[in-house]
Amino acid sequence: MSRAKLLCLGGCREVGRSAYLLSLENRNFLLDYGVLLDDVPLFPSHVSPSSVDAMLLTHPHLDHSGLVPFLFSSKVTPRAYSTRLCAEILEYLVLDMMKLSGNFLPYEVEELYKAVDGIRPLGYGEEVEVGGIAIRALNAGHVPGSCMFLLRSKGFKALYTGDFNSIETRLVNPVDLESVLSECPIDLLIVESTYGDRPHEDRALTEKSFVESVVDCVEGGGVVLVPAFAYGRAQEILCVLYKYASDLTVYLDGMAKQISLELLSFKDFLRSEDLYEEALEFARFVRGPRDRKRLLKEGGVVVSPSGMLKGGPSAFYAKRLADRSDSAIFLVSYQIPDTPGDCLLKHGKLAPDSEKVKCDVKWFDFSSHAGRIELLDFITKVVDRSEGRTKVVLVHGEERAVTSLEEALRSEGVEVLAPKNGELLVL
Numbered sequence: 001m002s003r004a005k006l007l008c009l010g011g012c013r014e015v016g017r018s019a020y021l022l023s024l025e026n027r028n029f030l031l032d033y034g035v036l037l038d039d040v041p042l043f044p045s046h047v048s049p050s051s052v053d054a055m056l057l058t059h060p061h062l063d064h065s066g067l068v069p070f071l072f073s074s075k076v077t078p079r080a081y082s083t084r085l086c087a088e089i090l091e092y093l094v095l096d097m098m099k100l101s102g103n104f105l106p107y108e109v110e111e112l113y114k115a116v117d118g119i120r121p122l123g124y125g126e127e128v129e130v131g132g133i134a135i136r137a138l139n140a141g142h143v144p145g146s147c148m149f150l151l152r153s154k155g156f157k158a159l160y161t162g163d164f165n166s167i168e169t170r171l172v173n174p175v176d177l178e179s180v181l182s183e184c185p186i187d188l189l190i191v192e193s194t195y196g197d198r199p200h201e202d203r204a205l206t207e208k209s210f211v212e213s214v215v216d217c218v219e220g221g222g223v224v225l226v227p228a229f230a231y232g233r234a235q236e237i238l239c240v241l242y243k244y245a246s247d248l249t250v251y252l253d254g255m256a257k258q259i260s261l262e263l264l265s266f267k268d269f270l271r272s273e274d275l276y277e278e279a280l281e282f283a284r285f286v287r288g289p290r291d292r293k294r295l296l297k298e299g300g301v302v303v304s305p306s307g308m309l310k311g312g313p314s315a316f317y318a319k320r321l322a323d324r325s326d327s328a329i330f331l332v333s334y335q336i337p338d339t340p341g342d343c344l345l346k347h348g349k350l351a352p353d354s355e356k357v358k359c360d361v362k363w364f365d366f367s368s369h370a371g372r373i374e375l376l377d378f379i380t381k382v383v384d385r386s387e388g389r390t391k392v393v394l395v396h397g398e399e400r401a402v403t404s405l406e407e408a409l410r411s412e413g414v415e416v417l418a419p420k421n422g423e424l425l426v427l
Contacts, residue, residue: 254305
């Protein structure tokens with residue numbers, strides 16, 4: 001008799017619209033429910049809210065959370081769990097998405113607020129029971145408040161990592177590997193593979209190179225634009241700049257301002273409360289068009305969403321800095337293929353039909369995802385501690401990343417699956 005079934009609704013061999021329906025003991029658990037943001041948002045396969053016993057949200061980045069409010073659009077709604085910080089940030093990120101894509105979304109603002117109010121908070125290490133299945137949240141180290149979920153039934157354990165990071169950053173502590181290994185044997189490991197085909201540079205070297213490049217540009221009279229995700233990356237960049245170059249003039253713009261202030265109420269999710277508070281005091285908030293005009297004239301650093309230049313104030317700044325040879329655009333986030341940020345990195349243009357930019361363009365590896373080395377280390381340690389009984393399912397990665405990681409794991413004797421969207425795995 002099968003112990004588990006995993007229906008891959010989205011997020012397989014792609015980065016975006018993560019959604020997986022895990023069935024244990026005749027109970028259905030929806031692991032994230034995201035969207036893939038494009039000119040028209042792409043959704044995972046439909047699932048009826050009444051068929052879901054519990055929805056588990058690892059973190060509120062839209063590729064994991066953007067369709068969660070849909071679950072609250074009918075009379076029968078599932079239980080939903082995440083950390084208390086994730087529930088708060090969900091409101092900000094979805095409202096922002098609705099400004100751009102509201103006409104394409106299958107829910108309204110009312111459902112969003114039902115979702116925010118309906119999410120039951122779980123602390124790290126805390127456990128709840130749903131239909132005889134124990135659910136525990138573990139720190140994922142991805143962004144403040146992000147978590148993994150361990151599900152335990154009689155004689156069977158499944159771990160869904162969501163996005164995770166196993167190195168310490170200026171903003172958050174890494175995943176606690178020992179806490180994960182203490183839960184072994186784990187029978188099913190559903191794990192991200194975003195950087196399954198390439199390692200990360202040493203974080204200290206990345207920080208040093210980034211700050212040196214920023215200082216060189218600003219001292220030359222230029223403006224540095226750092227496009228950054230409003231939740232997580234923007235705050236980390238502030239901490240890095242304050243740590244190494246507190247004499248710089250650093251501006252914060254867009255939704256990153258509100259989220260940065262919100263995090264002051266959730267300091268237990270941060271690596272260093274003192275560093276964060278000081279970094280936030282060090283930043284100047286951009287209040288409107290007049291401030292934007294002034295900083296473009298006077299110089300300095302501006303940290304602003306969106307991280308891929310698809311919208312927000314960062315798109316405004318990028319257009320105005322494109323022809324300035326004294327200025328720079330320093331990307332610090334993963335760039336989904338065909339986004340303006342991806343086009344800038346590959347072709348030196350903000351759009352395929354535009355002129356090449358004159359400003360300096362660099363990418364710095366401030367990833368909050370585990371790199372290839374960390375992924376292999378994490379997975380093989382779980383498999384070894386579980387005495388080889390773990391089935392590994394690779395999700396949340398582009399085709400080349402998934403294939404590369406799959407081949408490496410198979411060479412180590414790991415039983416690994418790399419499903420496509422729509423596949424049903426019977427385990």
